[in-house]
Amino acid sequence: MIPQLPNHLSKLAKSSPPEFSATIPDHQEFVQQAAVSILEDKSGISPEEAENMLVQHSDQVPLALHLGAKLARSRQVITELSQPLHVDVVFAAYKENNRILRPEEHPSGEDFLRRKVAQLNWLGGASEHFHWHMTAVDDGCPEKCGDIIENLAREEGYGEVSVLRLSDAIEKKLPVSAGLSSTDESRKGGSIIYGMWNASNKDPEGDHVIVFTDADLSTHLGQVGLLVDPILNQGKDVAIGSRREVNSIVVKQGTRNVRGKLFIYFWKRMLSPALGEVVDTQCGFKGFRASMVKAVVEDCLEYGFAFDVELLLRSELQNPNGIAKSAIAWIDSEAESTTTALSPYLNMLKSIAAMSRKYLPAQESGNAFALLVESLDEENWNRLVDRTPSAIANGDPLTFEEFSGVSADDLRALLSDK
Numbered sequence: 131m132i133p134q135l136p137n138h139l140s141k142l143a144k145s146s147p148p149e150f151s152a153t154i155p156d157h158q159e160f161v162q163q164a165a166v167s168i169l170e171d172k173s174g175i176s177p178e179e180a181e182n183m184l185v186q187h188s189d190q191v192p193l194a195l196h197l198g199a200k201l202a203r204s205r206q207v208i209t210e211l212s213q214p215l216h217v218d219v220v221f222a223a224y225k226e227n228n229r230i231l232r233p234e235e236h237p238s239g240e241d242f243l244r245r246k247v248a249q250l251n252w253l254g255g256a257s258e259h260f261h262w263h264m265t266a267v268d269d270g271c272p273e274k275c276g277d278i279i280e281n282l283a284r285e286e287g288y289g290e291v292s293v294l295r296l297s298d299a300i301e302k303k304l305p306v307s308a309g310l311s312s313t314d315e316s317r318k319g320g321s322i323i324y325g326m327w328n329a330s331n332k333d334p335e336g337d338h339v340i341v342f343t344d345a346d347l348s349t350h351l352g353q354v355g356l357l358v359d360p361i362l363n364q365g366k367d368v369a370i371g372s373r374r375e376v377n378s379i380v381v382k383q384g385t386r387n388v389r390g391k392l393f394i395y396f397w398k399r400m401l402s403p404a405l406g407e408v409v410d411t412q413c414g415f416k417g418f419r420a421s422m423v424k425a426v427v428e429d430c431l432e433y434g435f436a437f438d439v440e441l442l443l444r445s446e447l448q449n450p451n452g453i454a455k456s457a458i459a460w461i462d463s464e465a466e467s468t469t470t471a472l473s474p475y476l477n478m479l480k481s482i483a484a485m486s487r488k489y490l491p492a493q494e495s496g497n498a499f500a501l502l503v504e505s506l507d508e509e510n511w512n513r514l515v516d517r518t519p520s521a522i523a524n525g526d527p528l529t530f531e532e533f534s535g536v537s538a539d540d541l542r543a544l545l546s547d548k
Contacts, residue, residue: 223321
């Protein structure tokens, strides 16, 4: 028991699995039952209050219960729907032929399609007004992931799951893929953009929100309500899952922290003051009001891993302060990660430099950083990572919008210092 917590939360913490895995059905069952228990508690403590209490004692609270609290807040949003809501969920599929298998079938297996469907069905069980559809977009996968997903969906009777292929959009010369001549030019972005554009052509009854996520299980889709809430109830056009908020719960493998901070510092300098409140541009869990999707996905510069930044930048330029941040629970799924394998930070920064020139007025500081980025090769980028100034390496990215104490010239000097 944890004496600082109310009795019902303390009991849930005691019954939580000590270690959490998104691939274990019993663990999934626990987090969903915990969410319902938090919602149904009669002590007068709201799901939001419960979440805050758990975060205050995070070192004593198992990960599964933190996730359960996020699901409780999300499910509450869906429970309170008063009119129809249709949510389209889109994800890109590239080399997911192992991850789609069950864990017992492959060491990297996550059984992700069955798990995602189960998560959305659980969330939908909270309201008759909630309807969903999920679209996988094959990004030119050599293992034909689209066929694998399509066949599994047919076998399981998943009528709410469909498959698109980016190659078809390119062949048909659809406006959403006008910047692509081959799927080889897409790194996830081309497929997500195509899937969002396709979903935006629907005209469902009621509200319509388009969410994109990753193929893996890093983000439990029971958290969709956390993205829906700012769009339906706060007048926002975009809601982004953020791993950098006070109430965010993050389990991250590997040692990408300094590299990630340097990336954030660079893009902040190039794009400031746009996206001022945003820090985590790369979390693969974002929701968009369907009616504004076409305006931000057509005529894009970027179809690689920096596509998130361009969508957010274009959204912000259309509607200043129209982006909300939602603190989420995110458990890194490192196995088979194509993003990690491709080490994309420098390429993303070069793309962001191009965005700064296209979308933002010339600014002396932003231009200086764009010029520095354009001059870097992978060797020099890695040298900068190794020599990252302590003000950045030990700094809080939440302060990088205001903090600009390291200039482009300071960083350039580090490259010449042997």
